[in-house]
Amino acid sequence: MGADHAYQRLASRLIRELTGGLWRNGDPLPSEHALASAYAVSRRTVRQALELLQREGFVSKGQGRSTVYRERAIGRSGEKLVDFPTAAxxxxxxxxxxxISTGHVEAGLSIAHALCVPLGSEVFEIRRVRLLEGRPVVHQTSLLPARLAGKLDVATxxxxSLYTMLRAALGGEIFLAREHVSLLSASEEEAAALSIPKASPLLRVQRVVVDGEGRAVEYSNSALQDSFFRF
Structure with missing residues (x-):
């Protein structure tokens, strides 16, 4: 990457710092002069980087000429099950x-365990990419019991929201039964879907959703770019 992209490299470094969990909404950033000195770049590069961060919603102008951190991240919904569009x-x-695709697949070990179906039985798979401001940030695979496939309007x-479809199909509320968050390196498929280098660090979020009687109705496996989420 050439010198003309120095501000993009700086913006990426600043995003990693700002979204690391210690910054709170409204916290002021150091001055342009201080940032330029700390990162050994010109003030023009700092200004361009901050303009990029402002366009992407990570910072905004506070009182006077100061730049402040603007927290925009999707957090955990707790006991309430909130769909991605609403949370975003x-x-x-x-x-x-x-x-990306929909279709029937055979349940492997983890899928069969999560959905409480026999190993090798047929389940319905939905693969999607979720975007924020047009930027791909989540590669998501959802698996459902085969019996539910015919009740979903997959074309839409x-x-x-899949959760909205499930509530309508089941005629009742659905609930988050289990959630597991871990770290992973982006696979070739995930990297291509999210427009990032292969093996980039991502968060994996695995969820099991159940109906009112405790029967599993969805198992999702999502790879997330962590700068947009709080866990």
Whole structure:
């Protein structure tokens, strides 16, 4: 990457620092002069980097000429099960979804365990990329019991929440039964879907969703770019 992209490199470094969990909404950043000195770049590079961060919603102008951190991250919903579009809009983002594929697959060990179905039985798979402000940030695979596949309007999955579809299909509420968060390196497929280098660090979030009788209705396996999420 040439010198003309120095501000993009600096912006990436600043995003990693600002989204590391210690910064709170409204915390002031150091001055342009201090940032330029600390990162050994010109003030023009700092200014360009801060403009990029402001366009992406990570910072805003505070009182006077100061730049402050603007927390925009999707957090855990606790006991309440909130779909991605709703959580994204509540955090101030413009969400969208790109549907990759749908179809029936055989349940492997983890899928069979999560959905409480026999190993090798047929389940319905939905693969999507979730975007914020047009930027791909989540590669998501959802697996459902085969019996539910015919009750879903899969053609509208790019525009309609899967949770909304499940509630309608089941005629009742659904609940988060289990959630596991871990670290992973992006696979070739995940890297391509998220437009990042292979083996980039990501968060893996695995969820099991159940109906009112405690029966598993969805197992999701999501790879997330952590700068947009809080866990």
């Amino acid at each position: 809009r509540e955090a101030g983002f413009r969400p969208s979804t790109r549907l 999955l790019a525009d309609t």
